[in-house]
């Protein structure tokens with residue numbers, strides 16, 4: 850009797866563990882960078898003027914990502930632009946120079962550039978290798 854109950858509890862525990870691992874881990878993994886980047890973008894006031902979808906004071910990050918898709922050195926160029934500020938690429942409203950540590954800018958810009966609309970299958974780079 851006693852061993853049976855223990856066995857049952859172990860089974861349930863293992864089941865819950867497995868469920869937790871399969872359901873939570875991949876989701877958590879995919880979320881980490883975006884969450885960290887969004888937290889930084891909020892902290893450094895980027896999201897006061899930008900949002901992912903839709904123009905605010907500055908362009909939507911998804912539009913930025915689409916514009917620079919495939920542009921070499923886009924990340925470095927955008928980091929330099931954010932630090933210096935500037936206008937004229939998206940309109941006449943200027944972005945002020947933003948004083949943000951490089952490490953944080955790298956994370957934020959990687960997130961911005963990664964937010965491009967999904968590419969169509971035809972133009973997607975072929976990465977599948979076995």
Ligand code: HEC
Nearest residue numbers: 893894895898906907935936937938939940942943944947
């Ligand atoms: C006061 C409002 C404001 C804030 C705060 C702001 N931006 Fe901007 N941002 C703008 C405007 C306006 C533009 C468009 C500039 C242009 O047309 O050249 C822009 C453009 C950009 C671009 C595209 C640059 C290009 O040349 O295509 C990126 C990337 C960007 N911002 C990221 C950021 C990040 C990251 C932060 C936070 C560290 C930030 N912005 C904070 C207003 C802002």
